[in-house]
Amino acid sequence: xxxxxxxxxxxxxxxxxxxxxxxxxxxxxxxxxxxxxxxxxxxxxxxxxxxxxxxxxxxxxxxxxxxxxxxxxxxxxxxxxxxxxxxxxxxxxxxxxxxxxxxxxxxxxxxx
Amino acid sequence: xxxxxxxxxxxxxxxxxxxxxxxxxxxxxxxxxxxxxxxxxxxxxxxxxxxxxxxxxxxxxxxxxxxxxxxxxxxxxxxxxxxxxxxxxxxxxxxxxxxxxxxxxxxxxxxxxxxx
Numbered sequence: 001x002x003x004x005x006x007x008x009x010x011x012x013x014x015x016x017x018x019x020x021x022x023x024x025x026x027x028x029x030x031x032x033x034x035x036x037x038x039x040x041x042x043x044x045x046x047x048x049x050x051x052x053x054x055x056x057x058x059x060x061x062x063x064x065x066x067x068x069x070x071x072x073x074x075x076x077x078x079x080x081x082x083x084x085x086x087x088x089x090x091x092x093x094x095x096x097x098x099x100x101x102x103x104x105x106x107x108x109x110x111x112x
Numbered sequence: 113x114x115x116x117x118x119x120x121x122x123x124x125x126x127x128x129x130x131x132x133x134x135x136x137x138x139x140x141x142x143x144x145x146x147x148x149x150x151x152x153x154x155x156x157x158x159x160x161x162x163x164x165x166x167x168x169x170x171x172x173x174x175x176x177x178x179x180x181x182x183x184x185x186x187x188x189x190x191x192x193x194x195x196x197x198x199x200x201x202x203x204x205x206x207x208x209x210x211x212x213x214x215x216x217x218x219x220x221x222x223x224x225x226x227x228x
Contacts, residue, residue: 040224043155043219096208
């Protein structure tokens, strides 16, 4: 299936450290998005990167996209306990969000 | 953006019964979606809810098990029919605004379902 694979599946770091999670996918995409989910609740959109972009920043978030390797990474700098959540990448082949395919997710735990 | 609410937020149901989940959006939207998230897993798209016509189901999901209604551009329901413990999941509604620069989806808070 198109579903992306994320690694690591789980990541535990201390507050102040950086967290990096990776996403790989299988087919050509229009864009790739990252979402956060707190404790089994609804997802919150974090950042979108289009297929013609290589890097994007938003606050403490940095996303890279390598379409030749069909992979993306999400870096959270200076992590906080409030960053504890599951993070999902989602690929969009249409460019209209009419069909997103979600990755397997990374569970991030930030400890004090 | 869009603000989405779901009812109920959680429920515990007996096997063989059905549960209808409601999704309400604070503005008219073209695209509404229903996802299932099994325990510890990622999201799987069940169907796209189409206003004025039948929902479009993904492979592995059928209308008899997951009937969907979408009577207008702000509201949709998903019914989980003849439930079994394997249906225990979080069910999420989302909307897409479509158009250039609106390629994201906005999610409701989810309905946590436990089937005994």
